[in-house]
Amino acid sequence: xxxxxxxxxxxxxxxxxxxxxxxxxxxxxxxxxxxxxxxxxxxxxxxxxxxxxxxxxxxxxxxxxxxxxxxxxxxxxxxxxxxxxxxxxxxxxxxxxxxxxxxxxxxxxxxxxxxxxxxxxxxxxxxxxxxxxxxxxxxxxxxxxxxxxxxxxxxxxxxxxxxxxxxxxxxxxxxxxxxxxxxxxxxxxxxxxxxxxxxxxxxxxxxxxxxxxxxxxxxxxxxxxxxxxxxxxxxxxxxxxxxxxxxxxxxxxxxxxxxxxxxxxxxxxxxxxxxxxxxxxxxxxxxxxxxxxxxxxxxxxxxxxxxxxxxxxxxxxxxxxxxxxxxxxxxxxxxxxxxx
Numbered sequence: 001x002x003x004x005x006x007x008x009x010x011x012x013x014x015x016x017x018x019x020x021x022x023x024x025x026x027x028x029x030x031x032x033x034x035x036x037x038x039x040x041x042x043x044x045x046x047x048x049x050x051x052x053x054x055x056x057x058x059x060x061x062x063x064x065x066x067x068x069x070x071x072x073x074x075x076x077x078x079x080x081x082x083x084x085x086x087x088x089x090x091x092x093x094x095x096x097x098x099x100x101x102x103x104x105x106x107x108x109x110x111x112x113x114x115x116x117x118x119x120x121x122x123x124x125x126x127x128x129x130x131x132x133x134x135x136x137x138x139x140x141x142x143x144x145x146x147x148x149x150x151x152x153x154x155x156x157x158x159x160x161x162x163x164x165x166x167x168x169x170x171x172x173x174x175x176x177x178x179x180x181x182x183x184x185x186x187x188x189x190x191x192x193x194x195x196x197x198x199x200x201x202x203x204x205x206x207x208x209x210x211x212x213x214x215x216x217x218x219x220x221x222x223x224x225x226x227x228x229x230x231x232x233x234x235x236x237x238x239x240x241x242x243x244x245x246x247x248x249x250x251x252x253x254x255x256x257x258x259x260x261x262x263x264x265x266x267x268x269x270x271x272x273x274x275x276x277x278x279x280x281x282x283x284x285x286x287x288x289x290x291x292x293x294x295x296x297x298x299x300x301x302x303x304x305x306x307x308x309x310x311x312x313x314x315x316x317x318x319x320x321x322x323x324x325x326x327x328x329x330x331x332x333x334x335x336x337x338x339x340x
Contacts, residue, residue, distance in 0.1 A: 046076060046077045048074065048075040049072065049073075049074055050074060050075050050080075051071075051073045052071075052072050053070070053071045053072075054067040054068060054070045054088075055068050055069030056069060062092075062094060063093040063094040064089075064090060064091045064092055064093065065089070065090045065093070066088070067085075067087065067088045067089075067090075068086070068087055069086070070083075070084060070085040070086075070087075070088045071083070071084045072084070079115050080114075081112065081113070081114040082111075082112065082113045083110065083111070083112045084110065084111050084112075085107055085108065085109065085110035086108050086110070087106070087108040087109070088105070088110075089105065089106035089107075090103065090104075090105060091103065091104040091105075092104065096128060096129075096130050096135065099129075099130050099131060099132065100129075101129070102128065102129050103127070103129075104125065104126070104127055105125065105126040105127075105139070106125050107122065107123055107125075107141075108123050109121055109122075109123060110122040110123070116148050116149040117146075117147070117148050118145075118146070118147045119143055120143065120144045120146075121143060121144030121145070122141060122142070122143045122144075123141065124139055124140055124141030124142065125140060126138065126139030126160075127139060135163065135164060136161075136162070137161065137163070138159070138160065138161035138162075139161075140159045141158060141159075142155075142156070142157040143156045146174075150212050151212070151213065152212070153174040153175070153176050154174060154175040154176075155175045156172065156173070156174035156181075157171075157172075157173050157174070158170060158171050158173065159171045165188060166186065166187065166188045166189065167186070167187045168184070168186045169185045170184045171184070172184060172185070172199075176204055177204045177205055177208040177209050177212065178205030178208050178223075179202050179203040180202045181199060181201055181202075182199075182200050182202075183197070183198050183199035184198050185197045190233075192233040192236070193233065193234065194232070194233050195231065195233075196230075196231040196239075197228075197229065197230045197231070198227070198228075198229050199228050200226075200227045201224070201225060201228075202225050203223045203224075203225060204223065204225070205224075206219075206220035206221060206222070206223075206224050207221070216256070218253070219252060219256040219282075220246060220250065221251040221282060222246050222247070222249055222251060223246070223247060223249075224245075224246060225244070225245055225246075225247065226242065226243050226245060227243050228241070228242045229241040229242070237294075239294065240293060240300075241292070241293040242291065242292050243290070243291040244289070244291075245288060245289045245290070246285060246288040250285055250288060251282040251283060251284050251285065252282060252283050252285055252306065253281075253282050253283075254273060254277045254280070254281055254282065254283055255277055255280060257304070257306075257315075258277050261273055261274060261277065264317070268312075269311075269312060269313050269314075272311055272312065272313070273313060276311065283306070283310070283311050284308060285306055285307060285308045286307045286308065286309060287305060287306060287307040288305070288306050289303070289306075290303070290304055290305075291303045299320070301320055302318070303317065304316075304317045305317075
């Protein structure tokens, strides 16, 4: 019997020592960094967590932490992702061990840089739950800015939800070159990730767009409104639909119509348009509408509608374009031209 009590005493003593060790690690920044780097520093697909650092740590029983001054380096393929945050809060991390419980995350003043993508001043909250099919999550975020190469959106916000196989972003809103941007996006994982992006734009300033991006935006004056849908897999575009219009009071460069003027039948209006094109002038328009969509991987249909009382023009032209390669190859060629 005495031996039994000694065994029981040693068992509980061992539990106390183990609990004390866990508590010590949970409160000690160096120990916690080692635990996180060991647990997360494994390659998953082509993603590897290379390093995790933080300047401060606050622990709450049983499994909640607040990390201050967080810095994370992640290797994605051959490119490094840099993430930093003023604060990362994890509430009830043990919730992921049981179905029906929730782990909450909070992020404050974070930044991220990957390839040409940059996010600044990001804050948000998320809830993670475990289900029979795996983890699911939902939350909301706000960002001071999001930029890709020369393209930028400011005061961006939205909601997100997803699981291990897909992610959806909804209620996206932001300021975009003097106008307002809204939309939604979805991504599905796989050997070639699938994406579907729908963006609407209201009252953007073409002059600001031209300063940032150049290209065709130099051909407009006024306020530009439109929408774009891109869907595909990997770098391949399977669906492209776009529509742009310039409400009354705007101007369109006559040179923009030079590529389609050859399709107009001989008329007084065509002569007047050709004269404006040669002079490099702009048309004051009451209506300008441009749409484009791909009906097949190697085929585009475009439409231009234009009304200008000053130039006595009323045009509605549909133009089919067949290309020798897929539409995404054509778009890459256009992007190279627009960079001039």
